[in-house]
Amino acid sequence: MKINTQIDRYLARLILVPMIGTFVLAAMLLLLDRMLKLFDFVVSEGGPVAIVFRMLANLLPEYMGLAIPMGLTLGVLLAFRKLALSSELDSLRGVGLSYGRLLRVPYLYAILLLVLNFWIVGFVQPRSQYAYQSLRYELSSGALGAQIKVGEFTQLGRRMTIRVERSENGGTDLHGVFLYLAQRDGRTVTASATRGTFLATDDPDTILLRLMNGRLVHDAPDYRVPRVLSFTQQDIPIDLPTIEQFRGRGDGTKELTIPELVQRGQNASAPRNLRNAAMANFYFRMVEALMMLVVPLFSVALAVPPKRSTSGLGIFVAVTFVVTYHKVNQYAEQMGALGKLPPLVAVGVPFLLFAGLMVWMYWTLAHKPGGQPIGALERVFAKVSKRFRKLFRRRGPPEAVPA
Numbered sequence: 001m002k003i004n005t006q007i008d009r010y011l012a013r014l015i016l017v018p019m020i021g022t023f024v025l026a027a028m029l030l031l032l033d034r035m036l037k038l039f040d041f042v043v044s045e046g047g048p049v050a051i052v053f054r055m056l057a058n059l060l061p062e063y064m065g066l067a068i069p070m071g072l073t074l075g076v077l078l079a080f081r082k083l084a085l086s087s088e089l090d091s092l093r094g095v096g097l098s099y100g101r102l103l104r105v106p107y108l109y110a111i112l113l114l115v116l117n118f119w120i121v122g123f124v125q126p127r128s129q130y131a132y133q134s135l136r137y138e139l140s141s142g143a144l145g146a147q148i149k150v151g152e153f154t155q156l157g158r159r160m161t162i163r164v165e166r167s168e169n170g171g172t173d174l175h176g177v178f179l180y181l182a183q184r185d186g187r188t189v190t191a192s193a194t195r196g197t198f199l200a201t202d203d204p205d206t207i208l209l210r211l212m213n214g215r216l217v218h219d220a221p222d223y224r225v226p227r228v229l230s231f232t233q234q235d236i237p238i239d240l241p242t243i244e245q246f247r248g249r250g251d252g253t254k255e256l257t258i259p260e261l262v263q264r265g266q267n268a269s270a271p272r273n274l275r276n277a278a279m280a281n282f283y284f285r286m287v288e289a290l291m292m293l294v295v296p297l298f299s300v301a302l303a304v305p306p307k308r309s310t311s312g313l314g315i316f317v318a319v320t321f322v323v324t325y326h327k328v329n330q331y332a333e334q335m336g337a338l339g340k341l342p343p344l345v346a347v348g349v350p351f352l353l354f355a356g357l358m359v360w361m362y363w364t365l366a367h368k369p370g371g372q373p374i375g376a377l378e379r380v381f382a383k384v385s386k387r388f389r390k391l392f393r394r395r396g397p398p399e400a401v402p403a
Contacts, residue, residue: 007092011105014082019075019109026067031056042139048122051139058132061125066326068117069292073299073318075105080303085310099300103251106296113186114292121285122258130249159183160238165195173197177211181236187220189236201237253281253337261285276343280336284329284348291325297362301373304365314374325354 026168038052080102083089092102153163165176177196181189193214201208211234219226249255254265256278264270265279298321302314328350336343371377 007097011079011102014079015075015106015109017075019071022074022126023064023067024069026070027060027063030063030067034059039349041136042136051135055132055135058128058135061120061128065117065121065125065288066323067290068113068120069295069326070319070322072106072110072113072292072295074294074315075109076299077303077315077318080300081305081314084304089304091161099362103296105364107293109293110296114289116218117292118285118289121288126257126260128256129248130255130310133255139216154207165264179209179211179236180281181238187218190217190219191215191234191236193234199235207238209238210234211236253277258282258285273337273339277337280333280343280347283308283336283343284333285352287329287347288326291351291355294358298358301358301361301365306372306375306378309378311378313378317374317377320401324352328354 034108037051037057038055039049042049042052064119066276071384080089083092093099114373144170150164150167153161154383155161159182163178164174174196175194177191177193179189179191181191181194183189191214193211195212197210199208199210211231213232214230216229216231219230248258253261261278261282265275265282267275277310299318301319305311305314309369329347332346334351335341335348364371364373
């Protein structure tokens, strides 16, 4: 009993380190890919750069839906691969420990991560997705305080255009200011000044632009000629544009929690396309969580290479398999949402096929004498590698041709 406990602790340590490392690595890679696009979007909208990190924080739950199964897969695979390559797995099998017994610790991890993944994709991810879309809307609408771009004409609302040559103190002090303001009654104000600054007023919908040392041109339909004024200081009130409030949560299925999806899917008065989309997304989240139960079987099957082989092909197959299954599930969800197939059939059939393949691979390894589920792939990979080595092998200098 004590020996079994020590073995379980040993397996737990072997799995934990690569699993956590994969979590962090997968999440960081996904976030870095999106970070570049978000920086470009925020800069183009003229918003504060700090908002990028708030948007990335709201994207993290979505990426964890893929990072968690990837981490469990590679954690179990690398742990059992280490046991297999060091012949520890043969020793454990020799003392009577079956694959089923050795899977006790991986399944403990799998159940804990299944609960965590279900909570994330079912309740955290919908609200973070809504928060992300809300930030995008506020950034595009200017609710977050768009910054004036130096050297460019910036539109503030529908009637005001401003350009500055230089900005200091975080945008507080403006230099080389050009302003064009069109009023509702047809009047226009054009001003240029050496300096300027924005000031708050008692009215939250109005700000004050104070210009120093410049010239102002005021024109109106009833003026015979525009009025020109030189000034040392001129205050121009600016009405802030009205910003509509962002929509409520739930316009998209990704923003609904699990109970809300079921409620919408069973609502007979709702349009059929909305019900199909809700149920397709519900089944998609269910199969993403349930796949955690067969991941340990799949990982062990790919972790044990053929005898006298140290190839890392199993790692490549595992990563490709998990990503492919995730993308197939997304495509199946779209098929069910569009009504081309019943949502349960569209999402359930790929799940059964992938899960059946995983179980078969484990059964071949654990219960078939001499069974090796990736043996054929190893042989094909070895032949292809051999051909590439011959193709790119460095050749010697050409022989001299006799005269």
